Amino acid sequence: MSIQVSIVPVTAYQQNCSIVKCLATGRGAVVDPGGDIERILEAARKMDVVIEKILLTHGHMDHCAAADVLRQRLQVSIEGPQREDDFWIGKLPEWCQMAGFPHADAFVPDRWLEEGDTVTVGEQTLEVLHCPGHTPGHVVFIHQEQKVAWVGDVLFQGSIGRTDFPRGNHQQLLSSIRDKLFPLGDDITFIPGHGPTSTFGQERRANPFVADSRYG
Template structure:
């Protein structure tokens, strides 16, 4: 009953969409559906999975720009981000047009996420942690049993998310990383929103922003 995942970089921003599944039940979720929807659906089909939901870390276009096109093809619930990212979702038509993405309409998630909500993929549970700073409603997904963190644009290998956007807050980001992520076990694997994977232990020792 292992948890499996594969990273699929999407859009010109090379955002890491995570396809996450339970290889016993074949239940799957897609995390941060930024675009390239046909590629994502091909990966679901390739592994013979049943897509159960979309989870979203935050409202930026490269993380959510493909959601509407995906749910037009497979109707699944959308969990996240936090409600204070609604202003980003409301700007999706303008932002996708400005950056040359296929234009996305505005959408509402099935459920906004809050700290400590628990989401499941098959028999695997993920805890929601609220890490504002890059965006005010940014959430991350953590499985203690599987020692895995899906970090969105909070934490990258030896870097952190930008905080120069509207409602960004550098101090909030650093405080929340220290208070909520640095207490996770060092061996926790981290899937960032862009670039290569890392671990909590590596970032505690080598991240120059903290």
């Protein structure tokens, strides 16, 4: 085993923030810090991990509202999502106010990500897939060696991401799941943005929205 992962549910939305630790170096990343910074930092202390960066799957508030505050506090960089989610991050103050969410300022990531990019966590490498549909700039992170993927709000156990937000696209979402995620292999365990983990194989068999049986 080369990485250790701790899932920290944050905000009233119970969003699955993850702390990923490279076991060889003790360095790590926070994936999708939507809020509850103290809870995230306490989990990092318990893991004995030095956070070196923040990774974002997409620009919705429950996934990124605490990212800039955490960046400033830890003096680390933010990588992701893909640039098409810039409009979501730019409107964070408005969305937070409308939803009764704690205030968050707009920010700009240190690095926008594209299909085929990689990000490092200590000595470990995560591959980046651009998986639009839930949002236009949504990305997914895959650690091939340990067969783990962070899929944000693209796919859930038994469900899929919403596409009724601005610039959501249902067909794009289905294509992201069927054409990009499922070919990675049935044995990939994925951490969704909300709810329990699952595997791509389980969703191919039983997910009513994207199961193989729906596609003949």
